[in-house]
Amino acid sequence: MLARPDDGVWVADRLGPVSLLQVSRSLELESDDSPPFLQLLRLASPVGLYFGLCLCDSEWELQSLFWKDFLAAAPTLRSLELKLDSDIPWSGQDYEQMLRQLLDALGNIPLLVLKILVPPTSVPRRIKFPGRRTNVAAYKQELAEAKMREKERVQAVAEWPQPFANAIPSLRYFSLTDMAPNPTLVDDADASETSDEADTDDAENSATPEHWKWDALRETGLMERMWWKIVEEGGRRVMVEILADEGERVKREVELQDDEEMLRIEGEFVLYLMLCTGY
Structure with a gap:
């Protein structure tokens, strides 16, 4: 595992092919x-x-170039776990452009397993300064915006499974997290809008590096993580919900290049291609 994307420059002279790479x-x-x-x-x-991957509405051209180079750089990739940090709204033209670009890019990669993490919206922080009171009205406005953003996020990701299955012909297993809302940002939740309990010390919040927070998010604090197996029925790709244990097992076996499991999954894909082409 590497903590930063640019840490590879320090180990480039010692790095060779690996089964699993984590950044x-x-x-x-x-x-x-x-x-x-x-x-x-x-x-x-x-x-x-x-x-x-951090997604911003000002980076469409950069993202297009990145995915083109990504495909050439990772020809052996079969299992991808991707965390999306998005600063754009979860509805409207920017969102639609982001999703379309992501589907087009991943559709060119022969993935067997795809696992996507979309973190819940964070509750706005109220930072305490000695001798000063928090602007309660401004905080309430930020909280209302966060609640709306979280509602849109949950509605958006709920529609993702089938489009991703359709966009990636080779895909056999798909996982999506977090499909449930941040419980403190639902409409009737009490997020301590007026109490000092919502005030935080900025130093305390910044004490944990962001990449370690992500590692924690992968296994803990998840409200709803779902796995599907993609099967062919009547010429359509159908999402069949499976247990998380089964999905994680397949993911590990693909990453470890378990010959029997790889042959089974790739055999299903070959059968799908034969059905599509009429052979």
Whole structure:
């Protein structure tokens, strides 16, 4: 595991092909992270990968170039775990453009397993300053906006499974987290709008590095994590819900290149192609 996308430059001379590559800190395309990250992929040539990606509405051209280079850098990739940090609204033109670009990009990668983490919206922080009172009215406005954003996020991701299954012909297993709302941001939740309990010390909030927070999110604090197996029925790709244990088992076996499991999954894909082409 590497903490940062650019940490690969320090191990490039010692790095060879690996089964699983994990990069904890999210990749920011507007920074200088992208070239070292792509070089890292070329050297590691992983079968399984997890990383985070920051999406912003001002980076469409950068994202398009990134995904084009990503495909060339990771030809052996079969299992992808992707965390999406999005600063754009979960509805409207920007959202639709982001989703369309993501579907188009992943559709060009021969993935067998895809696991996507969309973190819940965070509750706005009220930072205490000695001798000053918090602006309660401003905080209430931020809280209302966060509640609306979280509602839109949950509605949006609930519609993702079938489009991703349709966009990626090779995909056999799909997981999506978090499909439930942040409980403190539902309409009737009490997020301590006027009490001092909502005030926080900024130093306390920044004490934990973001990449370690992500690792914790992968296994703890999840409200709703779902797995599906994609099967063919009547010429359609159908999502069949499965237990998380089964999905995680398949994911591990693909990443470890378990020959029997890989042959089974890839055999299902070959059968699907034969049905589609009429052979």
